[in-house]
Amino acid sequence: MDTSLFIARECYVYRVPPRTSAGGYRASEWGDVNKSLWKGSLRIVEFSERCEIRLEDPSSEELFAAAPYDISGKAVEAVLDSSRYFVVRVESDQKQSAYIGIGFPERTEAFDFNVALQDWTRRRKSAMQGPTDSGPKPSPHLPAGPRQDFCLPEGETLNVKLPALHSSGGATQSATRKGFVLPPPPPSSKHT
Template sequence: MEDYEAVLLVKHEVFVFKIPPRSSNRGFRAADWNLASPDWTGRMRLVAKGAECVLKLEDKSSGELFAKCPVDQYPGIAIEAVSDSSRYFVLRIQDDSGRAAFIGIGFSDRSDSFDLNVALQDHFKWVKQSKEMEKERTTEEAKPRLDLSFKDGETIKINMKIGVNLPCFLRYGEGSSKPKPKAMGGLPPPPGGVRLQGPPTTSRLTHEGAEEVTKSGSESQQQDIWGDFASAGPTATSSAPPKPSANNWVQF
């Protein structure tokens, strides 16, 4: 896939100066230039295509290329800051035949030079990270890969801890039901408890017969319930209390 050209920075006003040769190893000084009379004024664009980065000086109106500066690294010899100002730089420009020359550029606002610094640093930081990622990918591809596929007849065993919140068919197997709780054994019925008899069961009941059986069962239950209390009342064979004798009265 062919890389596309990305515009990293645009500054609509940049000043270009002819500069004298470097006089010492201390670097270039903007004070040695004729800053009051720039030799050319135009637009600056910083573009990148993949890892390549080029600073272009273009005409403001027509966009015609005035000079270009290929940047292979930053900081480096392609773009070098001067020693006495943060707003001026020295560019190594090149033509298509490979001839090179050094010129000075500058900005009227200090923030413009700051933006150029940041754009160049971000680009080459990205280039460095891309190279490291490519190197790691190549190293990983060179390593032998583990064959984790199953061989013929090979099986695995999985131990699963079944939780209590799972459905019954998962805990006890499909088609099984939840085990019934064990009945309480060895305990006598509570004293004085009343045992109720249920209605008689039969294999075949008609609609009317079912009503008679249910009715008779209800009457039988009522008789059984009140049976214990009926014995406590007076009966027909019980003797009446003795009447007071007349001899017990005292006469005045």
């Protein structure tokens, strides 16, 4: 069963000249980006253990080109001079490959395309590692050690003194002039 991870209704395909340096591709070297070779939709499709980028005709869903994508991420390369364009390694059924440029009309679509590929890669790597005996690993962003309880004990209160500005209006008016008003404390639920 296949699952669509990302769909762009509009995607452009460009002819990519051979790379002239190891530095990477530039969309500005593709000629006029307003003149694409093909225009259609793009889908990222997840199969059981693999992922594929599919360029399809939006009305007939006929396949124009497909790019197998694996966890190495080598099938897709961002260009150096724009966040909306990428170079994709497409492959035919006979395993012949070619590099094409793709572009999105909006940066948000390009961002979502990139995030969908990164998310699939992260999930696939996690699945390949398999379950561990010690269970899930904690986030490296959380402090190590037992959780500390910073709740106030029953009946204990916390007093906060706010400095008052010296004016005729008192502390409440000075707080209001700064843009906030502190509400009175809630009534106590205990009756003594």
